[in-house]
Ligand code: SF4
């Protein structure tokens with residue numbers, strides 16, 4: 001299923017989804033209609049970059065620059081595929 | 096009870112009991128007309144601040160019809176500034192595109208529109224108002240303005256046969272989520288239960304329709320569908336546990352752990368005008384009463400499933416057994432489960448269409464105020 005995720009498309013949080021730091025939980029959370037998911041640090045780092053201006057490949061590139069010692073490609077790919085499956089992110093259609 | 100109070104996540108602000116619709120399944124109290132007072136803008140703002148400081152992130156504006164409050168804009172702006180995710184839960188009555196646009200600009204995050212049915216005739220009959228076409232119009236504005244949209248259909252005996260059409264209508268209106276919300280039998284719905292509770296056969300047909308839709312549909316819309324708990328053998332974990340996640344404030348400022356709790360006897364719910372949200376959530380007797388497991392009696396007290404459903408719903412236990420500390424009678428292990436089975440049985444043969452529904456309006460409500468006074472409640 002991860003093979004299905006197209007790294008060349010720009011991605012954004014799905015409409016109505018917002019990410020923010022929650023003091024009370026000491027964590028980032030993803031907020032959406034009538035719900036919320038507490039994010040771990042790596043999930044937050046990836047989702048923060050889904051701002052509609054970058055492709056999956058560019059996000060991996062950025063993260064790899066920040067964390068040069070580990071190969072993140074597979075993990076990020078898995079996460080993005082999962083996030084798409086859960087409808088947290090959407091592909092940005094060219095306008 | 097555990098010593099550490101749970102974390103508040105949800106604040107439901109019932110801004111007003113006033114509503115131009117008259118849904119016979121409304122969850123507002125039967126005697127709502129007895130509580131005409133409403134919190135002021137400043138009082139609401141204080142409630143928003145204090146709940147946010149305790150950690151609440153999700154905020155629902157509901158009612159009644161929240162659009163009736165002219166200060167909704169001010170409250171939306173404040174909630175965005177505080178970092179809430181704000182949900183407007185509305186019938187869409189009287190909503191204009193300009194007002195909606197203004198709310199978007201002030202930071203409202205999401206709009207949920209409720210429909211009574213998928214056809215104009217039935218919708219407007221159940222709402223006792225001419226609203227269907229306008230609701231559809233509002234739904235298109237919601238999408239145009241870039242809101243995520245939840246469409247909510249409250250399901251019962253009178254509209255369950257439309258479930259496939261409701262789903263198609265939600266697709267056509269480009270809903271992001273559709274909630275096929277089973278009527279919960281409190282308030283007005285409890286009063287009208289005989290006419291609203293669907294039969295087993297109806298439910299099976301409805302479930303088949305939802306399954307078929309799920310198999311055929313491949314778009315982005317999410318479907319939430321839960322069968323009525325009367326037909327289950329275990330109760331729902333009502334509100335995720337008593338006073339565990341969510342806090343309700345009524346139009347006149349009473350703090351409740353859920354919107355139906357106001358009817359429970361022997362509990363005095365604190366008012367937000369007398370206490371801070373923190374005191375109410377952490378220390379009040381009412382909020383602590385059914386937290387944890389110490390209050391339980393048999394069969395819940397030594398049941399291995401108690402951590403899963405917390406003994407079900409206190410209000411349902413009270414409404415059906417007269418004792419809020421009983422197991423929710425939906426549970427097969429409850430000594431009162433028989434009652435639920437009997438109610439279900441009665442849904443089969445009768446031609447219930449002939450019993451008139453009691454519509455939710457002030458005149459009816461005043462009748463219930465008198466009754467409750469006479470019975471000393
Ligand atoms: S359920 Fe119907 S009558 Fe009750 S508040 Fe909602 S729209 Fe109004």
Ligand code: SF4
Pocket residue numbers: 329330394395396398399400401402404405406407422423426427428429
């Ligand atoms: S006995 Fe009580 S705790 Fe056990 S399943 Fe039934 S309602 Fe839940």
